Amino acid sequence: MIPLVSLAALLWEEDAQRLRIGLKLFPACLGALESFPASATRAGAWQVVVVHRDDPDTAREAREALAALGSVRGLPLSARVAEAEELEALEEAAVSAVFVVSLGLESEHLKDWSERYGVMVFSPFAGDVERGAVAGISIGERIQPAVNLTQAARAALVFKPFFLRVARQHE
Secondary structure, eight states: OOOOTTHHHHSOHHHHHHHHHHHHHHHHHHHTBSSOOHHHHHHTSEEEEEEESSOHHHHHHHHHHHHTTOEETTEEEEEEEEEGGGGGGSOGGGOSEEEEOSTTOOHHHHHHHHHHHTOEEEEOSTTTTTTTOSEEEEESSSEEEEEEHHHHHHTTOOBOHHHHHHSEEEO
């Protein structure tokens, strides 16, 4: 299990567990993209932004866990931390995916950003895929990735067919 020490103080245990699971499923979601985002192709690496609101400790721990992966589909993975408000200031060319680590981030803002720049927004929290994150997790009888097909299409992101067969799909 990925230890995220600061989670206990800031998230309910269920949400902390979702975050841990999300960190494990996130690479599979990146790897399931049919083609690399333009930002990954230009940089020769996945550029992941770990987005938070008032929780830099959890964001740093998540960044370290993602950076420890090393690579996804043969491309190195680079992760950095940003406050939600800083997202607009980032150059879109330098972002391949956004990983959300705080509850209640404005989904409309992330949806718009995803659509405008063709970036996968991943949130492990309950209901976020239905509210517009491109990908996340579904916990039911089993744990599986979740994909918002409408939002993925708006962001011009296409997932591999095998991945879509095992993922819970939201339209």
